[in-house]
Amino acid sequence: MSETPAQTVRDGYFTEETSVAVVTARHADAGNERLRTVMDSAVRHLHAFVKEVEPTNAEWMRVIEFLTATGHITSDWRQEWILLSDILGVSMLVDAIDNRKPKGATETTVLGPFHVSNAPRYENGHDICLDGKGERMLVTGRVVDTAGRPIAGATLDVWQANDEGFYDVQQQGIQPDMNLRGVFTSDETGRFWFRSVKPRYYPIPADGPVGQLLAALGRHPYRPAHIHFIVAASGFETVTTHLFTPDCPYLHTDAVFGVKEDLIADFQTVDDPARAAELGFPNPFTQVDWRFVLARQGEGAPA
Template sequence: MTMTTDFDSSTLTAAVLDSFEHTPDPRTKQILQSLTRHLHDFVRDIEPSIEEWGAAIDYLTATGQKCDDTRQEFILLSDVLGVSMLVETLNDAETPDATDATVLGPFHVVASPPRDAGDDVSAASDGPRCLVTGRVLTPAGEPIVGATVDVWQADTHGFYDVQQPGIQPLGNGRGLFTTDADGAFRFVSVVPSYYPIPTDGPVGALLNAAQRHPNRPAHIHFIVTAPGFEDLTTHIFVAGSPYLDSDAVFAVKQSLVTTFVTNTSAEDAAANGLQSPFEVADIDLVLQPSPASSASPES
Protein backbone atom coordinates (compact mmCIF):
# COMPACT_ATOMS: atom_id res chain seq x y z
CA MET A 1 0.00 0.00 0.00
CA THR A 2 1.32 3.42 -0.93
CA MET A 3 1.04 6.05 1.79
CA THR A 4 -0.24 9.42 0.64
CA THR A 5 1.82 12.50 1.45
CA ASP A 6 -0.98 14.92 0.61
CA PHE A 7 -2.19 15.28 4.20
CA ASP A 8 -4.89 17.47 5.67
CA SER A 9 -5.28 18.22 9.40
CA SER A 10 -7.15 14.98 10.08
CA THR A 11 -5.36 12.51 7.80
CA LEU A 12 -1.99 13.70 9.12
CA THR A 13 -2.93 12.67 12.66
CA ALA A 14 -4.07 9.27 11.45
CA ALA A 15 -0.80 8.77 9.57
CA VAL A 16 1.30 9.62 12.63
CA LEU A 17 -0.77 7.28 14.80
CA ASP A 18 -0.30 4.53 12.22
CA SER A 19 3.46 5.09 12.22
CA PHE A 20 3.55 3.97 15.87
CA GLU A 21 1.27 0.98 15.33
CA HIS A 22 4.11 -1.57 15.35
CA THR A 23 5.90 -0.21 18.44
CA PRO A 24 6.95 -3.44 20.24
CA ASP A 25 6.36 -2.31 23.84
CA PRO A 26 2.59 -1.87 24.49
CA ARG A 27 3.04 0.88 27.08
CA THR A 28 5.38 2.87 24.82
CA LYS A 29 2.89 2.50 21.98
CA GLN A 30 0.04 3.71 24.21
CA ILE A 31 2.03 6.76 25.34
CA LEU A 32 3.19 7.77 21.85
CA GLN A 33 -0.24 7.43 20.28
CA SER A 34 -2.02 9.22 23.13
CA LEU A 35 0.55 12.02 23.05
CA THR A 36 0.04 12.38 19.29
CA ARG A 37 -3.75 12.56 19.59
CA HIS A 38 -3.74 15.11 22.41
CA LEU A 39 -0.96 17.24 20.96
CA HIS A 40 -2.61 17.37 17.53
CA ASP A 41 -5.96 18.23 19.14
CA PHE A 42 -4.25 21.00 21.12
CA VAL A 43 -2.76 22.48 17.95
CA ARG A 44 -6.11 22.30 16.16
CA ASP A 45 -7.74 24.01 19.16
CA ILE A 46 -5.41 27.02 19.40
CA GLU A 47 -4.36 27.20 15.71
CA PRO A 48 -0.95 28.76 16.42
CA SER A 49 0.73 30.98 13.88
CA ILE A 50 4.15 29.94 12.60
CA GLU A 51 5.64 32.68 14.77
CA GLU A 52 3.80 31.43 17.88
CA TRP A 53 4.93 27.86 17.28
CA GLY A 54 8.50 29.08 16.88
CA ALA A 55 8.16 30.98 20.16
CA ALA A 56 6.94 27.78 21.85
CA ILE A 57 9.99 25.89 20.61
CA ASP A 58 12.24 28.72 21.79
CA TYR A 59 10.53 28.63 25.21
CA LEU A 60 11.14 24.90 25.66
CA THR A 61 14.71 25.33 24.46
CA ALA A 62 15.29 28.09 27.02
CA THR A 63 13.76 25.90 29.73
CA GLY A 64 16.26 23.16 28.96
CA GLN A 65 19.14 25.62 28.83
CA LYS A 66 18.21 26.89 32.31
CA CYS A 67 18.68 23.38 33.76
CA ASP A 68 22.01 22.44 35.33
CA ASP A 69 23.36 20.24 38.11
CA THR A 70 21.66 22.36 40.80
CA ARG A 71 18.47 23.51 39.08
CA GLN A 72 15.72 21.69 37.20
CA GLU A 73 13.62 24.22 35.29
CA PHE A 74 11.52 21.50 33.62
CA ILE A 75 10.39 20.20 37.02
CA LEU A 76 9.55 23.78 37.96
CA LEU A 77 7.51 24.14 34.75
CA SER A 78 5.71 20.89 35.47
CA ASP A 79 5.03 22.14 39.00
CA VAL A 80 3.49 25.50 38.08
CA LEU A 81 1.30 23.87 35.41
CA GLY A 82 -0.05 21.47 38.04
CA VAL A 83 1.25 18.43 36.15
CA SER A 84 3.57 17.28 38.94
CA MET A 85 0.71 17.38 41.42
CA LEU A 86 -1.62 15.58 39.00
CA VAL A 87 0.90 12.75 38.64
CA GLU A 88 1.28 12.55 42.42
CA THR A 89 -2.50 12.58 42.93
CA LEU A 90 -3.10 9.78 40.42
CA ASN A 91 -0.37 7.65 41.99
CA ASP A 92 -1.52 8.52 45.51
CA ALA A 93 -4.81 6.79 44.78
CA GLU A 94 -2.86 3.53 44.59
CA THR A 95 -1.55 3.92 48.17
CA PRO A 96 -4.65 5.00 50.13
CA ASP A 97 -3.34 3.92 53.55
CA ALA A 98 -0.08 5.86 53.29
CA THR A 99 0.70 9.46 54.18
CA ASP A 100 -0.36 11.72 51.33
CA ALA A 101 2.33 12.35 48.76
CA THR A 102 3.11 15.68 47.14
CA VAL A 103 5.57 17.16 44.65
CA LEU A 104 9.32 16.53 44.66
CA GLY A 105 10.17 20.10 43.69
CA PRO A 106 13.19 21.27 41.69
CA PHE A 107 15.81 21.31 44.46
CA HIS A 108 16.31 17.63 45.29
CA VAL A 109 19.43 17.78 43.13
CA VAL A 110 22.26 16.89 45.53
CA ALA A 111 22.68 14.04 47.99
CA SER A 112 21.74 14.84 51.57
CA PRO A 113 24.55 14.23 54.08
CA PRO A 114 24.03 11.34 56.53
CA ARG A 115 23.26 12.68 59.99
CA ASP A 116 22.70 11.36 63.50
CA ALA A 117 19.41 11.66 65.37
CA GLY A 118 19.01 15.15 66.79
CA ASP A 119 21.52 16.84 64.47
CA ASP A 120 20.87 20.38 63.28
CA VAL A 121 20.42 20.12 59.50
CA SER A 122 20.56 23.91 59.09
CA ALA A 123 23.52 24.73 61.31
CA ALA A 124 24.77 27.37 58.85
CA SER A 125 21.45 29.25 58.85
CA ASP A 126 20.30 31.94 61.23
CA GLY A 127 16.78 32.21 62.56
CA PRO A 128 14.48 30.59 65.13
CA ARG A 129 14.95 26.87 65.60
CA CYS A 130 12.55 23.98 65.60
CA LEU A 131 12.70 20.35 66.64
CA VAL A 132 11.06 17.91 64.23
CA THR A 133 10.27 14.49 65.67
CA GLY A 134 8.48 11.68 63.97
CA ARG A 135 8.00 8.00 63.34
CA VAL A 136 7.83 5.93 60.17
CA LEU A 137 4.99 3.45 60.48
CA THR A 138 3.08 0.75 58.66
CA PRO A 139 -0.65 1.37 58.01
CA ALA A 140 -1.28 -0.79 61.11
CA GLY A 141 0.80 1.60 63.23
CA GLU A 142 3.81 -0.69 63.60
CA PRO A 143 7.26 0.95 63.54
CA ILE A 144 9.45 0.53 60.47
CA VAL A 145 13.00 0.05 61.69
CA GLY A 146 15.90 1.19 59.51
CA ALA A 147 13.84 3.36 57.17
CA THR A 148 15.72 6.14 55.41
CA VAL A 149 14.33 9.65 55.91
CA ASP A 150 15.73 12.22 53.47
CA VAL A 151 15.02 15.82 54.52
CA TRP A 152 15.61 19.14 52.75
CA GLN A 153 14.36 22.71 53.13
CA ALA A 154 15.09 26.35 52.41
CA ASP A 155 16.59 28.72 54.96
CA THR A 156 14.65 31.52 56.66
CA HIS A 157 15.34 33.81 53.70
CA GLY A 158 13.76 31.40 51.25
CA PHE A 159 16.89 29.96 49.64
CA TYR A 160 18.13 26.40 49.29
CA ASP A 161 21.84 25.70 49.63
CA VAL A 162 22.31 25.18 45.88
CA GLN A 163 20.91 28.66 45.21
CA GLN A 164 23.60 30.34 47.29
CA PRO A 165 27.04 28.88 46.57
CA GLY A 166 29.60 30.62 48.74
CA ILE A 167 26.91 31.71 51.21
CA GLN A 168 25.40 28.39 52.28
CA PRO A 169 27.62 25.29 52.34
CA LEU A 170 26.35 22.45 50.16
CA GLY A 171 24.23 20.17 52.36
CA ASN A 172 22.90 22.94 54.59
CA GLY A 173 19.20 22.38 55.14
CA ARG A 174 19.54 18.70 54.22
CA GLY A 175 19.90 15.48 56.17
CA LEU A 176 19.67 11.73 55.74
CA PHE A 177 18.40 9.90 58.82
CA THR A 178 17.76 6.26 59.72
CA THR A 179 14.86 5.31 61.96
CA ASP A 180 15.59 3.55 65.25
CA ALA A 181 13.97 0.52 66.91
CA ASP A 182 10.79 2.56 67.47
CA GLY A 183 10.71 3.75 63.85
CA ALA A 184 11.64 7.19 65.19
CA PHE A 185 13.74 10.04 63.82
CA ARG A 186 14.37 13.59 64.98
CA PHE A 187 16.31 16.61 63.85
CA VAL A 188 16.77 20.31 64.55
CA SER A 189 16.45 22.99 61.88
CA VAL A 190 15.37 26.55 61.29
CA VAL A 191 11.64 27.16 61.34
CA PRO A 192 10.59 27.02 57.68
CA SER A 193 9.51 30.21 55.93
CA TYR A 194 7.37 30.81 52.87
CA TYR A 195 9.36 31.83 49.79
CA PRO A 196 9.10 32.49 46.04
CA ILE A 197 10.15 29.86 43.54
CA PRO A 198 12.90 31.06 41.17
CA THR A 199 11.54 33.61 38.70
CA ASP A 200 14.69 34.45 36.75
CA GLY A 201 14.00 31.91 34.00
CA PRO A 202 11.28 30.80 31.58
CA VAL A 203 8.96 29.69 34.39
CA GLY A 204 9.15 33.13 35.95
CA ALA A 205 8.29 34.67 32.59
CA LEU A 206 5.23 32.41 32.35
CA LEU A 207 4.03 33.42 35.83
CA ASN A 208 4.58 37.08 35.02
CA ALA A 209 2.62 36.79 31.78
CA ALA A 210 -0.26 35.18 33.68
CA GLN A 211 0.01 37.66 36.59
CA ARG A 212 0.40 34.74 39.01
CA HIS A 213 2.41 35.02 42.21
CA PRO A 214 5.44 32.70 42.65
CA ASN A 215 5.12 31.94 46.36
CA ARG A 216 5.10 28.66 48.24
CA PRO A 217 3.92 28.26 51.84
CA ALA A 218 6.46 27.27 54.49
CA HIS A 219 7.34 23.57 54.32
CA ILE A 220 9.93 20.84 54.81
CA HIS A 221 10.47 18.13 52.18
CA PHE A 222 10.73 14.39 52.93
CA ILE A 223 11.50 11.27 50.95
CA VAL A 224 11.03 8.09 53.01
CA THR A 225 12.18 4.67 51.80
CA ALA A 226 12.28 1.22 53.36
CA PRO A 227 12.66 -2.29 51.92
CA GLY A 228 9.27 -3.86 51.24
CA PHE A 229 7.44 -0.53 51.13
CA GLU A 230 6.49 2.01 48.49
CA ASP A 231 8.66 5.16 48.50
CA LEU A 232 6.98 8.26 49.90
CA THR A 233 7.69 11.81 48.65
CA THR A 234 5.91 14.40 50.76
CA HIS A 235 6.09 17.70 52.70
CA ILE A 236 4.94 19.03 56.00
CA PHE A 237 3.44 22.52 55.71
CA VAL A 238 3.53 24.98 58.60
CA ALA A 239 0.01 25.71 59.86
CA GLY A 240 -0.81 29.40 59.53
CA SER A 241 1.76 30.05 56.81
CA PRO A 242 0.86 32.53 54.09
CA TYR A 243 -0.02 30.98 50.71
CA LEU A 244 -1.43 27.72 52.07
CA ASP A 245 -4.50 28.45 49.97
CA SER A 246 -2.61 29.52 46.83
CA ASP A 247 0.60 27.50 46.59
CA ALA A 248 2.27 28.33 43.27
CA VAL A 249 2.75 24.61 42.57
CA PHE A 250 -0.64 23.39 43.89
CA ALA A 251 1.04 20.99 46.36
CA VAL A 252 -0.82 21.65 49.62
CA LYS A 253 -2.95 18.86 51.07
CA GLN A 254 -4.79 19.53 54.31
CA SER A 255 -3.51 16.27 55.83
CA LEU A 256 0.04 17.59 55.52
CA VAL A 257 -0.54 20.90 57.31
CA THR A 258 1.27 20.59 60.64
CA THR A 259 1.05 22.72 63.76
CA PHE A 260 4.41 23.83 65.13
CA VAL A 261 3.94 24.10 68.90
CA THR A 262 6.01 26.48 71.04
CA ASN A 263 7.96 24.73 73.81
CA THR A 264 9.10 26.99 76.67
CA SER A 265 10.86 24.32 78.75
CA ALA A 266 14.49 25.21 79.39
CA GLU A 267 15.15 21.55 80.27
CA ASP A 268 13.75 20.32 76.94
CA ALA A 269 15.71 23.00 75.11
CA ALA A 270 18.99 21.98 76.76
CA ALA A 271 18.33 18.30 76.03
CA ASN A 272 18.13 19.11 72.33
CA GLY A 273 20.95 21.67 72.17
CA LEU A 274 18.48 24.53 71.80
CA GLN A 275 17.55 27.72 73.56
CA SER A 276 14.09 28.26 75.02
CA PRO A 277 11.59 28.88 73.54
CA PHE A 278 11.64 26.71 70.41
CA GLU A 279 9.08 25.20 68.05
CA VAL A 280 8.21 21.49 67.89
CA ALA A 281 6.57 19.55 65.08
CA ASP A 282 5.71 15.91 65.66
CA ILE A 283 4.64 13.82 62.67
CA ASP A 284 3.89 10.26 61.59
CA LEU A 285 4.92 9.15 58.10
CA VAL A 286 3.03 6.04 57.01
CA LEU A 287 4.38 3.84 54.21
CA GLN A 288 2.32 1.53 52.02
CA PRO A 289 3.64 -2.06 51.70
CA SER A 290 4.80 -2.74 48.16
CA PRO A 291 2.62 -5.16 46.18
CA ALA A 292 5.34 -7.82 46.14
CA SER A 293 5.76 -7.76 49.92
CA SER A 294 2.02 -7.71 50.68
CA ALA A 295 1.03 -10.45 48.22
CA SER A 296 0.04 -13.76 49.76
CA PRO A 297 2.49 -16.62 49.16
CA GLU A 298 1.43 -19.02 46.46
CA SER A 299 0.13 -22.34 47.76
Protein backbone atom coordinates (compact mmCIF):
# COMPACT_ATOMS: atom_id res chain seq x y z
CA MET A 1 0.00 0.00 0.00
CA SER A 2 1.39 3.39 -1.01
CA GLU A 3 2.07 6.01 1.65
CA THR A 4 -0.01 9.17 1.97
CA PRO A 5 1.78 12.54 1.55
CA ALA A 6 1.64 13.04 5.33
CA GLN A 7 3.27 9.66 5.91
CA THR A 8 5.93 10.48 3.31
CA VAL A 9 6.79 13.70 5.11
CA ARG A 10 6.97 11.94 8.49
CA ASP A 11 9.25 9.29 7.01
CA GLY A 12 11.42 11.93 5.35
CA TYR A 13 10.94 10.56 1.83
CA PHE A 14 11.35 13.19 -0.89
CA THR A 15 8.82 13.48 -3.72
CA GLU A 16 7.99 16.26 -6.14
CA GLU A 17 4.68 16.89 -4.38
CA THR A 18 6.06 16.92 -0.82
CA SER A 19 9.46 18.51 -1.49
CA VAL A 20 8.91 21.68 0.55
CA ALA A 21 7.41 19.93 3.55
CA VAL A 22 10.14 17.29 3.63
CA VAL A 23 12.98 19.80 3.46
CA THR A 24 11.55 22.36 5.91
CA ALA A 25 10.76 19.56 8.40
CA ARG A 26 14.54 19.10 8.73
CA HIS A 27 14.76 22.66 10.10
CA ALA A 28 12.72 21.84 13.21
CA ASP A 29 15.73 21.80 15.53
CA ALA A 30 17.29 25.05 14.29
CA GLY A 31 18.58 26.96 17.28
CA ASN A 32 17.97 30.34 15.67
CA GLU A 33 14.29 31.01 15.02
CA ARG A 34 15.00 33.84 12.59
CA LEU A 35 17.29 31.57 10.57
CA ARG A 36 14.62 28.89 10.47
CA THR A 37 12.00 31.39 9.28
CA VAL A 38 14.29 32.71 6.55
CA MET A 39 15.36 29.27 5.34
CA ASP A 40 11.80 27.89 5.35
CA SER A 41 10.74 30.81 3.15
CA ALA A 42 13.79 30.40 0.89
CA VAL A 43 13.00 26.72 0.35
CA ARG A 44 9.33 27.43 -0.41
CA HIS A 45 10.14 30.08 -3.01
CA LEU A 46 13.06 28.21 -4.56
CA HIS A 47 11.09 24.99 -4.93
CA ALA A 48 8.15 26.95 -6.39
CA PHE A 49 10.53 28.54 -8.90
CA VAL A 50 11.97 25.17 -9.93
CA LYS A 51 8.50 23.65 -10.28
CA GLU A 52 7.38 26.57 -12.44
CA VAL A 53 10.44 26.64 -14.70
CA GLU A 54 11.05 22.86 -14.77
CA PRO A 55 14.76 23.11 -15.67
CA THR A 56 16.61 20.18 -17.15
CA ASN A 57 19.63 18.79 -15.31
CA ALA A 58 21.84 20.46 -17.92
CA GLU A 59 20.14 23.83 -17.39
CA TRP A 60 20.48 23.56 -13.61
CA MET A 61 24.16 22.75 -14.04
CA ARG A 62 24.52 25.99 -16.03
CA VAL A 63 23.03 27.81 -13.04
CA ILE A 64 25.53 26.15 -10.71
CA GLU A 65 28.39 27.00 -13.07
CA PHE A 66 27.24 30.64 -13.16
CA LEU A 67 27.16 30.83 -9.35
CA THR A 68 30.56 29.15 -9.15
CA ALA A 69 32.04 31.68 -11.59
CA THR A 70 30.48 34.50 -9.57
CA GLY A 71 32.26 33.24 -6.47
CA HIS A 72 35.58 32.75 -8.24
CA ILE A 73 35.75 36.32 -9.59
CA THR A 74 34.82 37.84 -6.22
CA SER A 75 37.81 39.26 -4.35
CA ASP A 76 38.72 41.86 -1.72
CA TRP A 77 38.26 44.61 -4.30
CA ARG A 78 35.50 43.14 -6.48
CA GLN A 79 32.18 41.90 -5.11
CA GLU A 80 30.38 40.08 -7.92
CA TRP A 81 27.71 38.80 -5.54
CA ILE A 82 26.67 42.36 -4.65
CA LEU A 83 26.70 43.15 -8.36
CA LEU A 84 24.33 40.24 -8.98
CA SER A 85 22.06 41.42 -6.17
CA ASP A 86 22.15 44.91 -7.69
CA ILE A 87 21.20 43.99 -11.27
CA LEU A 88 18.33 41.80 -10.03
CA GLY A 89 16.89 44.74 -8.08
CA VAL A 90 17.29 42.90 -4.79
CA SER A 91 19.75 45.41 -3.30
CA MET A 92 17.31 48.26 -3.89
CA LEU A 93 14.39 46.24 -2.53
CA VAL A 94 16.25 45.42 0.70
CA ASP A 95 17.29 49.07 0.94
CA ALA A 96 13.69 50.23 0.52
CA ILE A 97 12.38 47.84 3.17
CA ASP A 98 15.18 48.63 5.63
CA ASN A 99 14.95 52.41 5.17
CA ARG A 100 11.27 53.32 5.38
CA LYS A 101 11.22 57.03 6.14
CA PRO A 102 8.62 59.54 7.30
CA LYS A 103 7.15 61.78 4.61
CA GLY A 104 9.58 64.43 3.41
CA ALA A 105 12.76 62.69 4.57
CA THR A 106 15.48 62.22 1.96
CA GLU A 107 15.22 58.87 0.24
CA THR A 108 18.02 56.33 0.30
CA THR A 109 19.64 54.32 -2.46
CA VAL A 110 22.44 51.77 -2.81
CA LEU A 111 25.89 52.36 -1.27
CA GLY A 112 27.77 51.04 -4.29
CA PRO A 113 31.17 49.31 -4.29
CA PHE A 114 33.46 52.35 -4.38
CA HIS A 115 33.04 53.95 -0.96
CA VAL A 116 36.14 54.19 1.24
CA SER A 117 36.04 54.71 4.98
CA ASN A 118 39.03 57.02 5.39
CA ALA A 119 38.22 59.95 3.11
CA PRO A 120 39.86 63.22 4.21
CA ARG A 121 37.93 65.82 6.20
CA TYR A 122 37.76 69.25 4.63
CA GLU A 123 36.48 72.69 5.50
CA ASN A 124 33.43 73.88 3.57
CA GLY A 125 34.39 75.31 0.19
CA HIS A 126 37.26 72.88 -0.39
CA ASP A 127 37.86 71.56 -3.91
CA ILE A 128 37.72 67.74 -3.95
CA CYS A 129 38.89 67.59 -7.58
CA LEU A 130 42.61 67.02 -7.06
CA ASP A 131 43.68 66.82 -10.71
CA GLY A 132 41.75 69.82 -12.06
CA LYS A 133 40.13 67.77 -14.83
CA GLY A 134 36.48 68.02 -15.79
CA GLU A 135 33.59 70.45 -15.99
CA ARG A 136 33.78 72.49 -12.80
CA MET A 137 30.85 72.34 -10.39
CA LEU A 138 29.82 74.00 -7.13
CA VAL A 139 27.75 71.87 -4.72
CA THR A 140 25.78 73.72 -2.04
CA GLY A 141 22.96 72.81 0.30
CA ARG A 142 21.54 72.44 3.77
CA VAL A 143 20.89 69.61 6.21
CA VAL A 144 17.57 69.94 8.08
CA ASP A 145 15.15 67.81 10.09
CA THR A 146 11.66 66.86 8.92
CA ALA A 147 10.29 70.08 10.41
CA GLY A 148 12.74 72.13 8.35
CA ARG A 149 14.99 73.07 11.26
CA PRO A 150 18.72 73.27 10.46
CA ILE A 151 21.03 70.52 11.71
CA ALA A 152 24.43 71.84 12.65
CA GLY A 153 27.42 69.51 12.78
CA ALA A 154 26.04 66.94 10.33
CA THR A 155 28.74 65.11 8.39
CA LEU A 156 28.49 64.63 4.63
CA ASP A 157 30.73 61.89 3.23
CA VAL A 158 30.97 62.58 -0.51
CA TRP A 159 32.42 60.58 -3.41
CA GLN A 160 31.89 60.43 -7.15
CA ALA A 161 33.28 59.32 -10.50
CA ASN A 162 35.28 61.72 -12.63
CA ASP A 163 34.19 63.13 -15.98
CA GLU A 164 35.40 59.94 -17.69
CA GLY A 165 33.24 57.70 -15.50
CA PHE A 166 35.94 56.29 -13.21
CA TYR A 167 36.45 56.39 -9.44
CA ASP A 168 39.94 56.97 -8.07
CA VAL A 169 40.17 53.38 -6.78
CA GLN A 170 39.62 52.15 -10.35
CA GLN A 171 42.51 54.22 -11.70
CA GLN A 172 45.25 53.98 -9.12
CA GLY A 173 48.33 55.66 -10.50
CA ILE A 174 46.21 57.63 -12.97
CA GLN A 175 43.96 59.62 -10.65
CA PRO A 176 45.38 61.03 -7.40
CA ASP A 177 44.50 59.02 -4.29
CA MET A 178 41.28 60.32 -2.69
CA ASN A 179 40.37 62.24 -5.82
CA LEU A 180 36.73 63.41 -5.75
CA ARG A 181 36.22 62.33 -2.14
CA GLY A 182 35.82 64.23 1.09
CA VAL A 183 33.94 64.61 4.35
CA PHE A 184 32.31 67.96 5.13
CA THR A 185 30.43 69.30 8.16
CA SER A 186 27.31 71.48 8.10
CA ASP A 187 27.65 74.87 9.79
CA GLU A 188 25.39 76.39 12.45
CA THR A 189 22.70 77.08 9.82
CA GLY A 190 22.91 73.53 8.44
CA ARG A 191 24.71 74.70 5.31
CA PHE A 192 27.54 72.97 3.45
CA TRP A 193 29.35 73.64 0.19
CA PHE A 194 32.28 72.31 -1.80
CA ARG A 195 33.82 72.41 -5.25
CA SER A 196 33.97 69.44 -7.60
CA VAL A 197 33.35 68.43 -11.23
CA LYS A 198 30.17 67.31 -12.94
CA PRO A 199 29.97 63.48 -12.77
CA ARG A 200 29.51 61.21 -15.76
CA TYR A 201 27.65 57.95 -16.31
CA TYR A 202 29.71 54.76 -16.22
CA PRO A 203 29.35 50.98 -16.64
CA ILE A 204 29.32 48.59 -13.73
CA PRO A 205 32.03 45.89 -14.11
CA ALA A 206 30.79 43.88 -17.08
CA ASP A 207 33.69 41.51 -17.76
CA GLY A 208 32.44 38.75 -15.45
CA PRO A 209 29.43 36.45 -15.16
CA VAL A 210 27.05 39.27 -14.16
CA GLY A 211 28.06 41.24 -17.25
CA GLN A 212 27.53 38.17 -19.39
CA LEU A 213 24.06 37.74 -17.89
CA LEU A 214 23.18 41.37 -18.65
CA ALA A 215 24.31 40.97 -22.25
CA ALA A 216 22.30 37.75 -22.63
CA LEU A 217 19.24 39.61 -21.34
CA GLY A 218 19.77 42.48 -23.77
CA ARG A 219 20.48 44.91 -20.91
CA HIS A 220 23.19 47.59 -20.78
CA PRO A 221 25.60 47.87 -17.79
CA TYR A 222 25.43 51.65 -17.28
CA ARG A 223 24.70 53.69 -14.17
CA PRO A 224 23.46 57.26 -14.68
CA ALA A 225 25.67 60.15 -13.56
CA HIS A 226 25.45 60.84 -9.82
CA ILE A 227 27.18 62.03 -6.67
CA HIS A 228 27.21 59.78 -3.58
CA PHE A 229 26.43 61.08 -0.09
CA ILE A 230 26.30 59.56 3.37
CA VAL A 231 24.70 62.18 5.62
CA ALA A 232 24.84 61.58 9.38
CA ALA A 233 24.07 63.55 12.53
CA SER A 234 23.76 62.64 16.19
CA GLY A 235 20.21 61.63 17.06
CA PHE A 236 19.16 61.21 13.43
CA GLU A 237 18.88 58.29 11.00
CA THR A 238 21.86 58.19 8.64
CA VAL A 239 21.00 58.55 4.95
CA THR A 240 23.00 56.87 2.18
CA THR A 241 21.91 58.34 -1.12
CA HIS A 242 22.80 59.84 -4.52
CA LEU A 243 22.07 63.04 -6.41
CA PHE A 244 21.41 62.30 -10.08
CA THR A 245 21.93 64.63 -13.02
CA PRO A 246 18.67 65.24 -14.92
CA ASP A 247 20.22 65.09 -18.41
CA CYS A 248 21.78 61.61 -18.31
CA PRO A 249 20.73 59.19 -21.07
CA TYR A 250 20.62 56.29 -18.58
CA LEU A 251 18.46 57.98 -15.96
CA HIS A 252 15.46 55.73 -16.65
CA THR A 253 17.38 52.48 -17.21
CA ASP A 254 19.89 52.38 -14.34
CA ALA A 255 21.53 48.93 -14.39
CA VAL A 256 21.07 48.61 -10.60
CA PHE A 257 17.64 50.34 -10.32
CA GLY A 258 19.08 52.99 -7.97
CA VAL A 259 17.30 56.05 -9.36
CA LYS A 260 14.42 57.55 -7.42
CA GLU A 261 12.54 60.48 -8.90
CA ASP A 262 12.96 62.55 -5.74
CA LEU A 263 16.77 62.24 -6.02
CA ILE A 264 17.02 63.86 -9.48
CA ALA A 265 18.58 67.25 -8.83
CA ASP A 266 18.67 70.47 -10.84
CA PHE A 267 22.21 70.86 -12.16
CA GLN A 268 22.21 74.46 -13.40
CA THR A 269 24.62 76.22 -15.74
CA VAL A 270 25.81 79.46 -14.12
CA ASP A 271 27.10 82.28 -16.35
CA ASP A 272 28.72 84.64 -13.86
CA PRO A 273 32.35 85.61 -14.58
CA ALA A 274 32.84 87.28 -11.20
CA ARG A 275 31.55 84.29 -9.24
CA ALA A 276 33.53 81.90 -11.42
CA ALA A 277 36.73 83.86 -10.74
CA GLU A 278 35.97 83.84 -7.01
CA LEU A 279 35.68 80.04 -7.11
CA GLY A 280 38.70 79.58 -9.36
CA PHE A 281 36.47 78.18 -12.12
CA PRO A 282 36.27 78.94 -15.82
CA ASN A 283 33.01 80.61 -16.80
CA PRO A 284 30.34 79.27 -17.15
CA PHE A 285 30.21 76.50 -14.54
CA THR A 286 27.68 74.05 -13.06
CA GLN A 287 25.95 74.42 -9.71
CA VAL A 288 23.65 72.08 -7.81
CA ASP A 289 21.89 72.97 -4.56
CA TRP A 290 20.21 70.32 -2.42
CA ARG A 291 18.42 70.03 0.90
CA PHE A 292 18.99 66.81 2.83
CA VAL A 293 16.15 66.04 5.25
CA LEU A 294 17.02 63.66 8.10
CA ALA A 295 14.50 61.82 10.26
CA ARG A 296 15.11 61.62 13.98
CA GLN A 297 15.93 58.18 15.34
CA GLY A 298 12.69 56.45 16.19
CA GLU A 299 10.62 58.85 14.10
CA GLY A 300 9.90 56.09 11.62
CA ALA A 301 7.60 55.97 8.65
CA PRO A 302 3.88 56.72 9.09
CA ALA A 303 1.74 53.64 9.73
